Amino acid sequence: MTKVAIQQRPEELQVAYSYCLSHLAQLSERAALKFKTGFPTYESWFHLPLSERQHAAKTALGKDSEKALILNLDALLERALADVRKHEREGISVLPIDSSEYPELLKQIADAPLVLFVKGSIQCLVDNSNVAVVGTRDATSAGERVAAKVAKWLSEQGWCVVSGLAKGIDAAAHRGTLDVQGRTAAVMATPLNKVYPAENRQLANDILDSGGCWISELPLWGKFHKSSFVQRDRIQSGLSVAVVPVQTDVEGGTMHTVRYAEQQGRLLLCPRPIETEQSLRQYAGVRQLLESKRAVPFSSNEYATVLQSLLECRNHLLNASPTERTSENKTPDHTSEDAGTRINIAAKLEEQPSSEAAPVPEQKPKRKKQQRLQVDFDFIKELPASKPKKPSTKRAKESQIRLLEQLRDEIYDARRPDGGRISSADDLQVWLDEKIRTLRNQS
Numbered sequence: 189m190t191k192v193a194i195q196q197r198p199e200e201l202q203v204a205y206s207y208c209l210s211h212l213a214q215l216s217e218r219a220a221l222k223f224k225t226g227f228p229t230y231e232s233w234f235h236l237p238l239s240e241r242q243h244a245a246k247t248a249l250g251k252d253s254e255k256a257l258i259l260n261l262d263a264l265l266e267r268a269l270a271d272v273r274k275h276e277r278e279g280i281s282v283l284p285i286d287s288s289e290y291p292e293l294l295k296q297i298a299d300a301p302l303v304l305f306v307k308g309s310i311q312c313l314v315d316n317s318n319v320a321v322v323g324t325r326d327a328t329s330a331g332e333r334v335a336a337k338v339a340k341w342l343s344e345q346g347w348c349v350v351s352g353l354a355k356g357i358d359a360a361a362h363r364g365t366l367d368v369q370g371r372t373a374a375v376m377a378t379p380l381n382k383v384y385p386a387e388n389r390q391l392a393n394d395i396l397d398s399g400g401c402w403i404s405e406l407p408l409w410g411k412f413h414k415s416s417f418v419q420r421d422r423i424q425s426g427l428s429v430a431v432v433p434v435q436t437d438v439e440g441g442t443m444h445t446v447r448y449a450e451q452q453g454r455l456l457l458c459p460r461p462i463e464t465e466q467s468l469r470q471y472a473g474v475r476q477l478l479e480s481k482r483a484v485p486f487s488s489n490e491y492a493t494v495l496q497s498l499l500e501c502r503n504h505l506l507n508a509s510p511t512e513r514t515s516e517n518k519t520p521d522h523t524s525e526d527a528g529t530r531i532n533i534a535a536k537l538e539e540q541p542s543s544e545a546a547p548v549p550e551q552k553p554k555r556k557k558q559q560r561l562q563v564d565f566d567f568i569k570e571l572p573a574s575k576p577k578k579p580s581t582k583r584a585k586e587s588q589i590r591l592l593e594q595l596r597d598e599i600y601d602a603r604r605p606d607g608g609r610i611s612s613a614d615d616l617q618v619w620l621d622e623k624i625r626t627l628r629n630q631s
Contacts, residue, residue, distance in 0.1 A: 200269070205230040206284030208268035210302040211407050216626050219249050220302050221285075228286065230265070275408060280380050281306045292316050293505055297426040297452050301405035307380045308401030312348045312371045313427065316506060319498065320350040320424045320449075322442050323357025323434040324470055331357060331435040331470060334459050336364030337488070338432060343370025345495055348400075350375060350428050352420065353388055357434045357442075362391055365400075372400045373427070377420040379406045403427075413594065421445040422452075429502045430455035433483070436473035443473055446482075455501050456483035457494065598623075 209220040226248035227233040236244055272282050283290045283304040291313040294300055306313065321339050323331065339349045339361040349365040351358040353374040365372040374395055376384070380402050383389045392402065405423065406412060421444040425431050431449040433456070436442035449456055458478055461471045477483035486494050602610050602619050610616050 200272070201230055201265075202286070203282055203284050204265055204268040204272050206286070206303050207272055207282060207407075208264050211271075211410075212264045212268055214622055214626075215249075217299060217302065219626075221300070223248050224285070224302060271407060271409075275305060278381065278408065279307055280408070281310055283310070289314055291318075291427055293318070293428070294423065294426040296505070296508075297422065299422060300426065301423065303405070305380055305404045305407065306401050308396045309371070309399045310401065312373050312399070312401050313403070315348065316429075317346060317502065318348045318350045318373065318428045320428040320431045320445065321357070321361035321434065322351055322424065322431065322436075322445050323361075324436050324440050324442060325354050325356040325358075326470065327356035327360065327435050328465060328468065328470055330462050330465055332360035334462070335360040335434045336367070338434070338459060339364035339372070340368045340370070341488075341491055343368050343372075347498070348373055350424055352376070352417075352424060353383070353385075353392060355385060355388070359388055359391060361434075362395060366394055366398050369398060371398070374400070374402050375420055375424045375427070376402055376404045377406075377416040378404065378412045379408045379410045380404050381408050382412075384412075411598070417441065418444050422448040425449040425452055425454050428454060429498055429505065430457055432457050432459070433474060433477065434459055435470040437469050438472045438476055440473055446473075446477065450482065453505070455497065458483045458485050460485045460487050 206224065209215060209223055210217075213220065213223075215223060223245070226244070233241075275282050281289070283306060285295055285300060285302050285304075289310050290304060293316050294304070294313075312318075319342050321335055321342070323335060327335070335357045342349055343365045348371040349361055350373045351361045353359070353362065353376060362372050362374065372395055374392060378384045383392045396402070403423065405419070406416070418441075421441070425445050425448040428449075431445055431454055433442050433446055436446075446456060456477065458474050461474055465471060466475070474483075478485050599610065599616065599619070610619055
């Protein structure tokens with residue numbers, strides 16, 4: 189064992205080891221989890237003779253293993269320890285997946301972050317009594333009032349409200365919770381030293397002051413991109429017993445969280461669209477979810493039933509066997525009902541007209557012009573175009589420019605396996621080869 193490792197407390201060494209695999213070893217997220225499963229502690233890896241490490245790594249990772257990467261793992265540990273201490277000095281807790289403080293519900297999902305960064309009260313997460321209240325940035329005033337009202341009620345019942353700190357519905361949900369001195373957690377797509385959007389900085393600070401927390405899977409030096417916001421959505425649903433989309437268009441970003449919730453076996457609950465607004469595009473996604481029975485509608489006169497169903501679902505998730513969790517993490521088939529919990533809540537929450545909201549009326553299906561879905565994550569496939577169109581030369585060039593700019597930024601922040609900066613053409617070639625291998629293995 190290295191001199192640096194010997195001098196550390198076992199728990200500190202374990203945090204640094206997980207951080208090293210997740211952020212310094214150039215492994216994909218799933219590969220890092222596989223490696224951690226095969227070698228749960230630094231000692232379990234260190235005590236292997238050097239002659240056996242390459243074979244052991246190949247057994248654990250298959251094509252993701254690299255001789256240079258694995259043999260330099262020891263050298264990366266010192267930087268990992270320094271990075272962890274830097275986060276702690278900034279008041280940020282670094283939670284590896286095997287920590288007792290790592291949220292149990294999030295730990296169950298197939299692509300859980302190997303390391304989670306939390307600023308504020310970790311207790312918000314440890315209780316596993318979370319509900320995600322999410323929705324469009326382009327919300328109506330009435331939609332924001334509904335989000336705040338639902339969040340207030342959940343807070344008063346002892347639930348922590350999870351959302352994404354975005355404008356519109358997310359901000360309204362956070363503020364509704366704070367209005368009744370409740371706990372709320374902001375899941376961020378940025379490192380925790382950057383608040384996005386900047387206009388919500390005061391709201392973010394109020395969340396910490398009220399005993400809530402900020403959460404991210406990115407370290408302080410991490411780069412965030414558009415895809416970071418999609419990846420963030422799996423954490424919002426993974427932390428939660430249920431996801432409540434208040435307003436969303438059919439292709440809105442909120443639908444990412446919806447699909448992750450379905451993969452993870454979480455409840456989907458939608459406040460019934462307000463009668464005077466239900467035809468607006470802000471409700472198009474909600475209408476689709478309710479008409480297809482992927483989500484269950486509710487009104488304020490059904491809160492008691494919602495609460496009972498949340499408690500039942502929480503118990504089900506926390507007590508589910510590993511086999512049940514695996515089946516719940518598969519892409520759902522919307523032509524049939526999910527397992528027990530969703531059936532129970534659908535039966536309990538009968539669609540009833542209420543004074544504040546009207547049930548979604550049956551509408552004759554209309555033929556709509558086919559639209560292009562986002563395809564930056566694995567459970568959405570692009571729909572075929574009705575007529576092939578000649579690609580726009582201008583758009584193709586803009587796309588190439590964006591890709592080159594992104595690659596330039598990544599090369600600037602890239603590191604060799606030993607932690608040093610890339611300083612030669614050979615270093616760059618090795619880094620690019622590894623990146624190509626990782627992308628091929630993820631495809």
